[in-house]
Amino acid sequence: MIRISYLTPSIFASYFICHRQAWLLYNGISPYQNHPLLEEGKSIHMVHHLARKSGHISIENMIIDAMRRDIIIEIKKSSRRIFPAKMQLLFELFYLKHEKGIIKEGLLLIPEEKKSLKIQLTEENEAYIRRKINEVINLVNRTSPPRIRRKHVCKSCSFYTFCFGEDIHEEDNLHTF
Numbered sequence: 001m002i003r004i005s006y007l008t009p010s011i012f013a014s015y016f017i018c019h020r021q022a023w024l025l026y027n028g029i030s031p032y033q034n035h036p037l038l039e040e041g042k043s044i045h046m047v048h049h050l051a052r053k054s055g056h057i058s059i060e061n062m063i064i065d066a067m068r069r070d071i072i073i074e075i076k077k078s079s080r081r082i083f084p085a086k087m088q089l090l091f092e093l094f095y096l097k098h099e100k101g102i103i104k105e106g107l108l109l110i111p112e113e114k115k116s117l118k119i120q121l122t123e124e125n126e127a128y129i130r131r132k133i134n135e136v137i138n139l140v141n142r143t144s145p146p147r148i149r150r151k152h153v154c155k156s157c158s159f160y161t162f163c164f165g166e167d168i169h170e171e172d173n174l175h176t177f
């Protein structure tokens with residue numbers, strides 16, 4: 001069994017957005033805390049009644065938005081990054097099962113779009129998550145970060161200034177690679 005207790009769900013999810021972002025987060029480099037998207041993310045959690053009711057649930061290195069009986073709930077602002085959000089939830093389910101012996105199902109809520117999505121840790125999902133955890137562990141243990149590759153997602157990344165040394169508002173000509 002691979003030791004995953006030092007990975008967090010957000011580092012795991014970052015791997016599906018940008019490998020460099022996952023490396024930076026794991027290696028203790030903090031994103032810009034006042035980034036508008038981080039603020040938005042915090043406020044959406046604060047206002048949703050489920051998160052308000054149960055508060056965030058902390059289990060070792062995991063912070064789960066809300067929990068209801070056998071379901072863990074993640075709340076997202078939009079479905080724009082639905083795949084990393086699904087991966088985050090699957091990682092949480094995998095972690096709970098293999099590190100804590102707790103079997104749960106997952107629910108992804110996108111209140112502003114009135115959408116919800118059930119997530120289950122099927123055998124197939126489990127095999128996929130196991131493979132990806134190995135990949136993430138190999139990546140984050142490298143001595144240096146993956147090189148910067150400017151891509152569309154950089155525009156909304158809280159590491160933008162760290163990577164490019166420039167303010168996002170001064171950059172009018174981002175290109176997608």
Ligand code: SF4
Pocket residue numbers: 017018019020021024148149150151153154157158159160163
């Ligand atoms: S700014 Fe771009 S390259 Fe840098 S961490 Fe963010 S997404 Fe990755």
